[in-house]
């Protein structure tokens with residue numbers, strides 16, 4: 001076998017698979033979004049963007065991402081730093097911290113529903129401590145911020161570990177000698193984190209953030225479980241167009257809008273965390 | 282004042298004892314060289330002084346402060362790492378400036394200091410590059426510049442010139458010595474290159490298997506090795522050894538010849554440097570095996586009663602393999618070692 005053609009031959013199955021099950025459906029979705037009856041049109045986009053729920057769901061989706069992702073970033077950095085400093089029991093702690101990863105997002109939503117609902121843990125605990133006389137219903141339209149907090153908590157609880165594992169792997173790749181040099185030249189632990197860990201972690205931060213931000217724009221099951229229609233998000237709108245209103249053209253259009261937002265943020269993240277040529281480890 | 286005092290420092294890595302009860306005093310502004318073979322514990326000792334490794338036992342003092350419980354950054358030292366540790370995500374300029382920035386030095390001053398140090402190490406044209414774009418030798422000079430820029434009281438250097446070509450190394454060596462003398466810095470310099478050690482050191486500490494076997498001036502280490510190891514390690518080629526038996530009254534028989542020596546009855550070893558031998562009528566009978574012309578000298582490896590024996594002779598002489606030479610040792614350069622304790626005997 002020719003050494004030049006072999007690599008291409010080996011990646012052929014994956015490429016074919018992606019073409020058949022990813023590119024082809026994507027073309028179909030794009031076709032759906034840009035046609036209505038006959039020929040090219042932007043009518044689907046006009047329809048979904050013009051609907052009164054669109055600005056709210058866009059705002060909710062972005063707000064949720066803007067609150068959840070930075071908190072997760074800070075948490076996962078702190079957790080990864082702690083894990084990296086451990087000598088014994090490190091794997092055990094890592095496994096425990098990544099347990100939520102093994103739970104589906106709907107199940108995660110239901111777990112947090114069990115905490116926040118009227119007969120849930122939170123109410124029993126508060127009445128047990130004598131803080132309230134009778135159980136109160138928290139997840140209602142009267143307390144939109146409670147719904148928001150519940151969703152944000154569930155998301156943080158569920159998906160921080162994805163960033164954590166990527167960052168732990170990334171930190172493991174930073175040679176110890178750079179920390180030692182920084183220490184000798186006067187850097188405090190905090191300065192070492194800022195001047196050594198963060199810049200050298202840029203490739204991992206890119207991956208973790210891109211992955212997490214894309215997931216944040218696709219948030220769905222947790223929102224449905226905790227907020228239902230009280231907290232509209234883009235993905236829930238897609239679902240509603242496709243299955244409640246049976247308007248696949250509009251559903252395709254809104255899916256493409258989500259994709260565009262994801263690509264936009266991905267490019268911004270890649271740009272912001274770019275590593276200059278020659279500056280790699 | 283930054284004298285360094287190391288008291289009874291030992292270091293164990295698990296069951297392996299890397300350092301055995303090290304005692305070492307380095308005077309203020311002294312240039313101390315740690316010399317020893319690979320794996321003898323030089324880096325470990327340096328890292329203990331820097332605070333990157335905690336000693337299993339003993340004390341480390343810098344100036345009049347005991348520092349073994351202080352963080353590296355509180356010890357007032359700068360260090361050149363054996364593996365450079367030049368930060369890959371910073372330019373050469375920012376690498377050299379790193380310690381100064383940590384000390385919150387004024388920007389204009391930082392620029393001046395960095396440029397001056399870079400010039401000294403001949404890397405001023407590389408200031409904008411990243412370490413991934415440098416050669417090993419250039420990276421090493423960045424590491425040295427980063428330490429020099431700090432103008433510290435104490436500088437620790439772990440084989441800082443090992444990756445330079447011979448010519449550049451010679452030049453850097455001279456520069457380094459000049460700069461450190463001028464800035465009144467106390468320096469500990471690790472190397473396994475004995476020429477470098479000889480030329481730089483105020484004093485040399487010869488290390489062997491986790492112990493300091495001799496700490497003395499270069500000429501003392503060369504002329505009067507305190508132990509057999511030092512004699513067999515220092516000098517290129519090192520000392521020759523031959524077994525000696527006592528006739529009593531300080532008379533010793535070595536390879537059939539009689540020499541004056543210490544007044545002891547124990548069997549000793551006779552030792553002489555190859556360059557302290559010259560052809561004569563009376564002396565050790567040696568059969569030449571290999572003859573290597575070195576330009577100024579002739580290095581002859583011979584056989585004396587079955588033992589390998591080297592002589593550095595004048596290159597005007599004609600010696601062929603198989604020739605039998607009579608080599609006379611210069612009497613005041615003969616040294617004696619006790620094979621049991623391996624120590625020198627006067």
Ligand SMILES: Nc1ncnc2c1ncn2[C@@H]1O[C@H](COP(=O)(O)OP(=O)(O)OP(=O)(O)O)[C@@H](O)[C@H]1O
Nearest residue numbers: 294297299318319320321322323324325326363473
């Ligand atoms: N972290 C460690 N764990 C276990 N053993 C170690 C460790 N660091 C060093 N050693 C051992 O201690 C001994 C001394 O090592 P050290 O690095 O001080 O040698 P060195 O004199 O600097 O050698 P070289 O000239 O090759 O740099 C070696 O045998 C080494 O294997």
Ligand SMILES: [Mg+2]
Nearest residue numbers: 323324325363
């Ligand atoms: Mg070493």
